[in-house]
Amino acid sequence: MNRRNFLQTGIASLAASAVGGRAFVGGQEKPKRVGLIGCGWYGKNDLFRLIQVADVDVVSLCDVDKQMLAEAGQMVAARQVSKKVPRLYDDWRKLLKEKDLDIVIVGTPDHWHALPMIEAVKAGADVYVQKPVSVDVIEGQAMVAAARKYKKVVQVGTQRRSTLHLSQAIDRIIKPGKLGKIGLVEICCYYDMRRVGNPPDAPPPAHLDYEMWTGPAPLRPFNPMFHPLRWRNFSEFGNGIVGDMCVHMLDMVRWMLGLGWPKRISSTGGILVDKASKANIPDTQTVTFEFDGLTVVWQHRTWGSPPNPKYPWAGVFYGDKGTLKASVNEYDFIPTKGEPAHQDVISDNYQDEHEKTEPGFERHAAAANRAHQRSFLEAIASRDRPVAHIEEGYISSASCILGNLSMQLGRTLTWDAEKGRVVGDDEANKLLRRPYRAPWVHPEPDAV
Numbered sequence: 131m132n133r134r135n136f137l138q139t140g141i142a143s144l145a146a147s148a149v150g151g152r153a154f155v156g157g158q159e160k161p162k163r164v165g166l167i168g169c170g171w172y173g174k175n176d177l178f179r180l181i182q183v184a185d186v187d188v189v190s191l192c193d194v195d196k197q198m199l200a201e202a203g204q205m206v207a208a209r210q211v212s213k214k215v216p217r218l219y220d221d222w223r224k225l226l227k228e229k230d231l232d233i234v235i236v237g238t239p240d241h242w243h244a245l246p247m248i249e250a251v252k253a254g255a256d257v258y259v260q261k262p263v264s265v266d267v268i269e270g271q272a273m274v275a276a277a278r279k280y281k282k283v284v285q286v287g288t289q290r291r292s293t294l295h296l297s298q299a300i301d302r303i304i305k306p307g308k309l310g311k312i313g314l315v316e317i318c319c320y321y322d323m324r325r326v327g328n329p330p331d332a333p334p335p336a337h338l339d340y341e342m343w344t345g346p347a348p349l350r351p352f353n354p355m356f357h358p359l360r361w362r363n364f365s366e367f368g369n370g371i372v373g374d375m376c377v378h379m380l381d382m383v384r385w386m387l388g389l390g391w392p393k394r395i396s397s398t399g400g401i402l403v404d405k406a407s408k409a410n411i412p413d414t415q416t417v418t419f420e421f422d423g424l425t426v427v428w429q430h431r432t433w434g435s436p437p438n439p440k441y442p443w444a445g446v447f448y449g450d451k452g453t454l455k456a457s458v459n460e461y462d463f464i465p466t467k468g469e470p471a472h473q474d475v476i477s478d479n480y481q482d483e484h485e486k487t488e489p490g491f492e493r494h495a496a497a498a499n500r501a502h503q504r505s506f507l508e509a510i511a512s513r514d515r516p517v518a519h520i521e522e523g524y525i526s527s528a529s530c531i532l533g534n535l536s537m538q539l540g541r542t543l544t545w546d547a548e549k550g551r552v553v554g555d556d557e558a559n560k561l562l563r564r565p566y567r568a569p570w571v572h573p574e575p576d577a578v
Contacts (some may be wrong), residue, residue, distance in 0.1 A: 140574035160265075162232040162510075164192035165255070167222045169202035169247050169359055171490045172260060173237020176287060178488065179499040180258075181209050181236070184507055190231060194339040195353065195534040198358070207438045209484055219378040220339060222246045226253045233510070234259060239361050241347040243285045244269035248573055251282040256510050258503075261381075262373045262527035263520065267562040270524040270531075271550055272573035277520045279578060285506040285516040286523030290382040290458070292501035299385050300455060308465065309449030312387065315426045317379035317445045320436035323371055328408045329354050346570035355408060363409035370411030370528045372397075376428045379445050380419065381518070381526035382456070383426055386447075391547040392419035392426070392529055397537035403433045417533035428533070459494055460498035535561050 139225040164186045166177045170193070174532040180186060188206050193199040201216050207215045219225040226234070226249050234250040236243055236259040247259045257277075263286055277284040290296060303309060331351040334340035340352050348366050350356075361367040362374050383389065394549035399415030417428040436442040444457040452465035463471040476495040487492050492499075502518065529545075535558055536543050544553040551559040 152502050158387065161185045161187040163190045163230060164191075164233045164235065165192070165216075165225055165231040166202070166237060167192045167193075167225060167250075168236060168242070168260075169193040169198050169236065170239075173235065174205065175488075175490070175492070175499065176235050176237055176258060176260070176503070177206070178209065178484070180494065180503045180506075181231075181480065183500050183503050185211070185234070188216050189210070190219065190225045190228065191216045192222045192225045194220060194342045195357070196220070205484075208341055208501055216306055221342065226250055226255075229253050231255045231440060232370075233258065236347045239343075240373065240400040241366070243536055244273055244573055245346070245503030245570070247273055247284065248276040248578055251276050252578075253278075256283040256506075257374045258285045258506055259520075259523075262369060262377045262530060263405050264522045264527055265367075265369060265531070266281040266473060266527045267374075267531055267550070268575070269564075269573060271575040271577050274520050274524050275575040275577040276573075283506065283509045283513070284520035284526075285509065285522075286518045286520060287502070287527060288378060288381040288518045288523060289495065289498045289502040290378055291517045291522075292413045293458065293480070293495075293498040294501065295440035295455060296382065296521050298384065298394060298473060298476070299456055300330070300462070303452075303454055303461075303463050304386060304447075304472070308452055308463065309454055311377060311446055312424060312447055312449045313422070313450045315383050315387075315445055315475070316448070317376065317383060317428045318436075318441075318443065319371060319375040319379070319430045320434070320442045321374070321375070323362075323430050324404065324407065324411060324413050324432035325354070325360050325409050326407050328406060329403045333334060337545070344567070346566040346572070349567060351410065363407075363411055365410055369531055370415075371432070372415060372417060372428065372533055373410075373527070374489055375430065376417065376533070377526050377530045379443070380426065380428065380529060381522070383445050383447075383525060384522075386445075386456075387390060387424070389421050389424070392421050394418075394420040394542055394544050395529060395532045395536050396420075396542040397533040397538055412537070415533075415535070415537065417530070419529060419533070446497065458498075521543075538564040559564060 166173055170189055191202050203215045203218055203541050207213050234255040234257050236246050243259055244264050249255045263273055330352050331496045334352040356365050397417040402414045404413050413432045415430055419426040441455050441457050447454040456460045460474045475494050505517040532543050543558055
């Protein structure tokens with residue numbers, strides 16, 4: 131299916147839902163003006179999927195890596211109808227100062243999610259921000275408060291909520307009660323994601339503004355493992371594999387089962403096998419999320435083999451009438467009685483010439499990403515909540531952060547969702563807000 135036909139068929143409902151009957155994309159209304167902050171792998175991925183589903187005008191790009199920024203500019207120009215290279219910025223504050231953007235995508239490393247998202251809604255834009263929404267819990271609370279205060283649509287990049295075969299599993303397996311009473315869900319990741327090696331620190335490359343890249347995080351001596359992409363191996367810049375991969379699976383389970391906050395969270399683990407690597411995130415970790423009448427258990431290992439090679443990153447729902455195994459690629463339903471059911475990832479049949487050469491293109495997730503962008507656009511048109519709005523992203527992200535804090539403190543944390551605090555644990559509550567490096571100031575929910 132080519133892009134023109136895809137837009138005509140896939141955006142029909144979007145145009146019909148626009149305020150006052152006006153088309154949101156193309157046609158009667160000017161294309162939305164879009165800016166991207168963070169031009170790395172997934173920042174570009176999100177932007178390119180947006181371009182595929184809507185007639186948008188990408189006018190601004192920002193990155194602290196000059197090479198990455200210039201490359202992104204050329205890639206965007208090749209995909210735009212106008213063939214124009216967007217304005218290029220090395221500081222997201224300069225990009226937002228223009229105050230002429232309808233949509234801002236925040237695709238930075240995790241430690242840079244909160245401040246640009248908050249300032250973007252202040253500048254009048256609706257925002258698509260990658261997961262996890264934040265590195266600490268208070269950042270997430272401030273992001274929710276900002277979205278509410280400025281009445282902006284904020285979609286989080288937890289695109290399992292827009293994955294077609296998982297929606298089918300809800301409709302065909304979960305809602306009809308084919309699993310029966312669900313008492314346990316196991317979620318996991320057994321990918322070898324933790325970088326092995328201990329390269330020496332070195333001066334940052336000339337094309338990288340490392341001071342700005344670090345931002346509010348602690349300023350460590352630059353290491354080649356930090357940039358590009360491998361910063362997730364360091365707790366200074368993110369929440370490890372729990373913050374990267376568990377947030378997807380936990381959010382998937384919460385969405386599929388209609389769950390809110392866990393009541394209690396506990397975690398154990400650490401660097402148990404690969405002690406020689408410079409990476410300082412756990413290579414082994416278990417997190418238990420206790421909901422009312424249901425326990426969700428996360429497990430990751432970056433070593434050894436997965437228990438089920440077919441489902442190395444997945445959720446397994448155990449009911450008294452059957453089991454559902456679900457991943458980004460497929461699902462399997464195994465009833466205690468009756469015939470099993472299987473479904474592979476469902477394609478939306480879209481492709482273009484750019485996908486053939488796009489670095490790191492994820493064909494299995496492309497349909498979900500496009501559907502996720504559609505949900506974002508529909509919410510902008512209706513001024514309603516998208517499928518993965520900021521409050522849902524905050525719950526899933528904060529729950530994972532609390533898992534890491536539980537492991538750090540060595541005890542179970544009881545969460546008061548109404549107050550946004552750990553019950554009876556002053557030490558844990560102090561860790562809900564990470565120190566910011568000057569001159570950056572930590573955002574506060576009551577001061578956005």
